[in-house]
Amino acid sequence: MNLLRQLSFLLRITRSQGIVRRYFVVNGFDGALAMLGLIIGFIISAPDNIPVIINVCLGATIALSMSGISSAYISEEAERKRALEKLQGAMVADLQESAHGKAARRVPLVVALVNGSAPLVISLLILLPLWLAQHGVALPISPLYAAIVVALLLIFLLGVFLGRIAGVSWLRSGTKTLLIALLTAAIIYLLEGY
Amino acid sequence: MVIINRIVLDVLKPHQPNVIEFSQTIAQAGPDYQVSLTVIEMDENTETLEIEVQGKALDFEAIQAAITGMGGSVHSLDVVEVSHESDDG
Numbered sequence: 001m002n003l004l005r006q007l008s009f010l011l012r013i014t015r016s017q018g019i020v021r022r023y024f025v026v027n028g029f030d031g032a033l034a035m036l037g038l039i040i041g042f043i044i045s046a047p048d049n050i051p052v053i054i055n056v057c058l059g060a061t062i063a064l065s066m067s068g069i070s071s072a073y074i075s076e077e078a079e080r081k082r083a084l085e086k087l088q089g090a091m092v093a094d095l096q097e098s099a100h101g102k103a104a105r106r107v108p109l110v111v112a113l114v115n116g117s118a119p120l121v122i123s124l125l126i127l128l129p130l131w132l133a134q135h136g137v138a139l140p141i142s143p144l145y146a147a148i149v150v151a152l153l154l155i156f157l158l159g160v161f162l163g164r165i166a167g168v169s170w171l172r173s174g175t176k177t178l179l180i181a182l183l184t185a186a187i188i189y190l191l192e193g194y
Numbered sequence: 195m196v197i198i199n200r201i202v203l204d205v206l207k208p209h210q211p212n213v214i215e216f217s218q219t220i221a222q223a224g225p226d227y228q229v230s231l232t233v234i235e236m237d238e239n240t241e242t243l244e245i246e247v248q249g250k251a252l253d254f255e256a257i258q259a260a261i262t263g264m265g266g267s268v269h270s271l272d273v274v275e276v277s278h279e280s281d282d283g
Binding site: 013086091095097098099101 | 210
């Protein structure tokens with residue numbers, strides 16, 4: 001059994017696929033909104049120093065990612081351990097060496113990696129226009145505004161993903177998440193811009 | 195050589211993996227295994243099963259390892275059919 005098939009099997013027997021999806025969306029959304037907030041803050045206060053903006057955003061990205069990994073691992077490890085103990089009680093057997101024992105050890109790692117990588121990947125994509133601009137690549141619009149466009153696009157795509165999971169209109173779901181992002185941006189502009 | 199052709203086991207297992215995956219994994223323990231699985235009883239966390247495995251030469255250890263690997267436990271071996279095949283053909 002290859003690694004991906006085995007992980008898929010372990011997620012299935014612990015019914016954790018939904019948890020992984022939820023963590024991906026929740027923390028991905030966190031990452032995207034945090035980057036959006038930071039970039040709007042820089043547009044208002046100091047839009048010219050791209051290396052500083054990249055470093056600040058990268059610091060926040062790494063912190064979000066580490067927070068995602070550690071918090072998900074700690075909580076999922078406790079949940080899986082509890083579920084395994086309950087199952088061992090029902091089976092009146094030691095299940096440490098069974099698929100359920102392996103799942104109790106490996107599923108928290110998978111969930112933690114997904115939870116940590118979602119804000120990392122999304123934030124790095126949002127920061128891509130800033131890097132391109134830093135390395136001399138000409139962009140059609142200012143790199144900070146390009147980063148905002150990427151952030152809004154990714155937030156819309158997270159909504160589309162949620163819509164497809166729920167089996168509802170992807171356009172409606174994507175528009176809903178996009179409106180949340182626009183509302184966030186408006187609040188930041190109102191509070192910081194004046 | 196005496197070989198096992200058929201066994202019937204009483205097995206307790208958690209709800210997951212489901213009975214299809216459970217019987218498929220047991221069938222994969224040998225090249226020509228046929229598995230018939232019946233759910234006898236089901237409670238909040240576990241299922242009691244009657245599992246019949248048929249094949250030309252069953253490897254009981256491999257079948258038991260497949261069951262325990264998925265979190266199940268063999269409660270009893272209820273039926274065994276064996277045959278004697280002469281070594282000189």
